[in-house]
Amino acid sequence: MNATPFLQRPATIGKRFGWAGGLFAMVIALIVMASTNQAFAHAALIKTDPVDGAVMAQAPARFSLTFSEPVSPLVLTLVTPDGTPVTLTSFRLSDQTVEIDNPRPLKSGTHVLSWRVVSADGHPVGGSLLFSIGAPSEPPAVSETVDWPLRSAIWIGKVLLYIGLFLGVGGAFALAWLAGGGRAGQRLVAVSILCGLVAAPLSLGFQGLDALGAPLSHLAQPVVWRTGFGTSFGWTVLIALIALGLGLLSLAGPRAAARLLALAGLAGVGAALTASGHASAAEPQWLTRPLVFVHGAGIAFWAGALVPLGLALKRQAAGSVDFLRRFSRAILPVVALLAAAGVVLAVIQVRTPSALIDTAYGRLLLLKLGLLVFLFTLAAVNRWKLTASAEAGATEVQRRLARSVGVEVLIVLAILGVAACWRFTPPPRALAIAAAQPVSVHIHALQAMADLSITPGHAGPVSASMIIMTGDFGPLDAKEVTLVMSKPDSGIEPLKRAATKPGDGSWRVDNLIIPVPGRWTVRLDILVSDFEMVKIEAPVDIRR
Amino acid sequence: MNKYLLAAGAFLVLGTNAAFAHITLETQEAAIGSTYKAVLRVPHGCDGKATTAVRVQIPEGVIAVKPMPKPGWTLQTKKGKYEKSYQLYGQAVADGVKEVDWSGGNLPDEFYDEFVFRAVLAADLPPGQMLYFPVVQECGDAAVRWIEIPAAGQDEDALENPAPGIKLKPKK
Numbered sequence: 054m055n056a057t058p059f060l061q062r063p064a065t066i067g068k069r070f071g072w073a074g075g076l077f078a079m080v081i082a083l084i085v086m087a088s089t090n091q092a093f094a095h096a097a098l099i100k101t102d103p104v105d106g107a108v109m110a111q112a113p114a115r116f117s118l119t120f121s122e123p124v125s126p127l128v129l130t131l132v133t134p135d136g137t138p139v140t141l142t143s144f145r146l147s148d149q150t151v152e153i154d155n156p157r158p159l160k161s162g163t164h165v166l167s168w169r170v171v172s173a174d175g176h177p178v179g180g181s182l183l184f185s186i187g188a189p190s191e192p193p194a195v196s197e198t199v200d201w202p203l204r205s206a207i208w209i210g211k212v213l214l215y216i217g218l219f220l221g222v223g224g225a226f227a228l229a230w231l232a233g234g235g236r237a238g239q240r241l242v243a244v245s246i247l248c249g250l251v252a253a254p255l256s257l258g259f260q261g262l263d264a265l266g267a268p269l270s271h272l273a274q275p276v277v278w279r280t281g282f283g284t285s286f287g288w289t290v291l292i293a294l295i296a297l298g299l300g301l302l303s304l305a306g307p308r309a310a311a312r313l314l315a316l317a318g319l320a321g322v323g324a325a326l327t328a329s330g331h332a333s334a335a336e337p338q339w340l341t342r343p344l345v346f347v348h349g350a351g352i353a354f355w356a357g358a359l360v361p362l363g364l365a366l367k368r369q370a371a372g373s374v375d376f377l378r379r380f381s382r383a384i385l386p387v388v389a390l391l392a393a394a395g396v397v398l399a400v401i402q403v404r405t406p407s408a409l410i411d412t413a414y415g416r417l418l419l420l421k422l423g424l425l426v427f428l429f430t431l432a433a434v435n436r437w438k439l440t441a442s443a444e445a446g447a448t449e450v451q452r453r454l455a456r457s458v459g460v461e462v463l464i465v466l467a468i469l470g471v472a473a474c475w476r477f478t479p480p481p482r483a484l485a486i487a488a489a490q491p492v493s494v495h496i497h498a499l500q501a502m503a504d505l506s507i508t509p510g511h512a513g514p515v516s517a518s519m520i521i522m523t524g525d526f527g528p529l530d531a532k533e534v535t536l537v538m539s540k541p542d543s544g545i546e547p548l549k550r551a552a553t554k555p556g557d558g559s560w561r562v563d564n565l566i567i568p569v570p571g572r573w574t575v576r577l578d579i580l581v582s583d584f585e586m587v588k589i590e591a592p593v594d595i596r597r
Numbered sequence: 598m599n600k601y602l603l604a605a606g607a608f609l610v611l612g613t614n615a616a617f618a619h620i621t622l623e624t625q626e627a628a629i630g631s632t633y634k635a636v637l638r639v640p641h642g643c644d645g646k647a648t649t650a651v652r653v654q655i656p657e658g659v660i661a662v663k664p665m666p667k668p669g670w671t672l673q674t675k676k677g678k679y680e681k682s683y684q685l686y687g688q689a690v691a692d693g694v695k696e697v698d699w700s701g702g703n704l705p706d707e708f709y710d711e712f713v714f715r716a717v718l719a720a721d722l723p724p725g726q727m728l729y730f731p732v733v734q735e736c737g738d739a740a741v742r743w744i745e746i747p748a749a750g751q752d753e754d755a756l757e758n759p760a761p762g763i764k765l766k767p768k769k
Contacts, residue, residue: 584654584731584744 134162161187210256217249222300223357229315238361296321323350351391363458408481630720642706643736
């Protein structure tokens with residue numbers, strides 16, 4: 054960070070613009086990268102050894118996957134019958150075939166070889182194949198493993214980006230609009246912006262890794278960056294970079310333009326946050342996106358002013374009292390807007406009060422609210438107890454105020470840290486949407502087959518819809534269809550409901566209540582003719 | 598409840614293999630190439646409702662079917678072509694009764710009745726195997742379909758509504 058002293062020396066304007074040039078080059082590079090993201094034919098898996106579903110007496114020495122074009126593996130995982138994932142790192146590429154060494158003797162049972170590769174067109178494709186040693190067993194449940202190094206990297210990147218946007222660009226705004234001629238805190242503000250400038254593109258890479266499920270060591274691969282840019286977070290990074298650049302320019306550029314640049318930067322902060330994230334994705338979009346904008350810009354206004362203000366008061370810098378007066382006059386409406394936007398967004402995201410405690414998202418919100426209570430108390434004391442005397446010029450009070458502002462900054466940092474955790478917790482709103490998704494199962498037997506979907510796919514009141522066909526995909530005009538759901542391990546007697554024909558070619562069962570989640574056996578009794586019934590069944594997993 | 602359990606127990610102890618709640622055939626074994634008198638035993642209605650019709654599908658290989666009329670019931674048969682022709686007293690038979698219906702009657706749930714037909718079991722039926730007679734029991738707008746045939750290796754007791762069947766014995 055030895056670039057920061059330049060910013061305080063008027064003689065190095067050329068270097069300042071060198072920085073800005075570099076920034077814009079980076080932005081252009083990102084745009085070019087994104088635009089080359091065209092659709093080519095993706096690589097398709099054409100042959101595997103062992104074949105999917107194979108039962109072998111002995112474990113093979115290696116596995117091979119042959120694709121329609123040359124590929125390069127991103128992640129190869131072998132899940133053993135007990136559910137332990139083993140990352141396979143030893144492989145060779147020969148033309149279109151990936152040969153993977155089997156690292157260990159395999160126990161008997163069903164294994165899953167999960168692969169994700171990237172082909173020449175840059176598109177990642179993934180899949181998995183099952184094979185068994187000795188005899189098939191219950192396929193292992195592929196547990197979600199958390200890549201903690203990557204998760205930490207994403208979190209740190211996010212916090213640094215927040216620091217750049219809120220303390221950096223927000224600080225630049227405070228310096229341009231509120232500080233009068235004072236430059237206290239300019240160095241810290243510039244450092245914050247530089248933090249953001251480094252963190253923003255790195256976050257994009259982390260985002261790409263996360264989207265691909267690839268480990269941190271793959272960060273250098275171009276596909277990771279293209280993928281990251283392809284997500285909505287790409288826009289956030291792009292706009293954030295512009296906002297950070299505007300903030301930097303307002304610090305370094307000519308004073309006449311500083312205010313305009315800083316204002317544009319502040320708007321950029323709001324816009325960057327609007328481009329991605331849970332809150333921006335929520336419905337109704339016409340409401341949530343502007344609210345996120347107001348919330349983000351408001352935070353930048355408030356948090357950004359704290360560092361320059363605190364330092365100005367501490368140093369008893371000239372004009373610090375005017376700075377304090379302008380800030381305390383403007384802050385009330387800003388915080389009111391910021392809080393109102395935050396409350397509405399929280400209500401949209403959390404939906405029910407119980408979700409505050411039941412979900413990780415809700416608990417993070419409570420934590421953030423706890424910190425906010427602290428922050429607001431402190432801010433209120435500052436505003437109504439200390440500000441008046443400080444404005445009147447009481448030195449001791451100004452020192453106390455400066456200390457208090459310092460604590461405020463620390464709390465703000467903690468809040469940013471908490472807010473960055475939301476990256477990993479879907480909000481209750483999204484959880485509710487996910488829970489409402491149906492479960493579908495295709496049941497195929499010699500005499501008949503069916504596509505069955507149960508909506509919503511969790512325990513409770515559901516309805517089931519079925520399309521019945523003959524075993525060779527022909528039409529099957531069944532006389533009656535009965536849905537039988539059983540869960541022998543639960544001690545619940547089978548639920549049996551006659552399906553009705555709504556007239557669109559499907560069969561329906563409404564008002565069915567599935568009492569408990571878990572693996573159920575669903576059976577369809579299809580009366581093909583008066584004296585002939587076909588029974589087909591399959592397991593279906595009902596969510597909680 | 599206990600009474601029924603006792604009764605069920607008694608059935609098991611006595612070794613009758615007729616599950617007493619199902620529609621079954623009285624004679625459960627017959628030699629191929631012989632005349633068979635089928636007596637369908639109807640022990641109850643459909644979930645408490647009175648039985649109003651009994652329909653039997655005649656399986657392939659069962660020929661020269663003659664149902665016995667029943668007072669109070671309308672007797673009908675549906676005829677059709679067999680899958681192949683069978684020899685009956687030196688003559689080829691290629692079609693005949695494929696379904697027997699007794700309908701329009703009223704057999705309350707608490708009463709028991711029997712429905713009878715006579716038929717010839719063709720000599721080329723496979724001895725040692727089961728032959729099933731799927732039955733549809735109608736009770737007004739409700740119905741119970743005794744039409745389930747166990748898959749290879751499946752236990753007949755596992756079926757909810759098994760079709761009544763007989764074991765084919767070698768020709769005498």
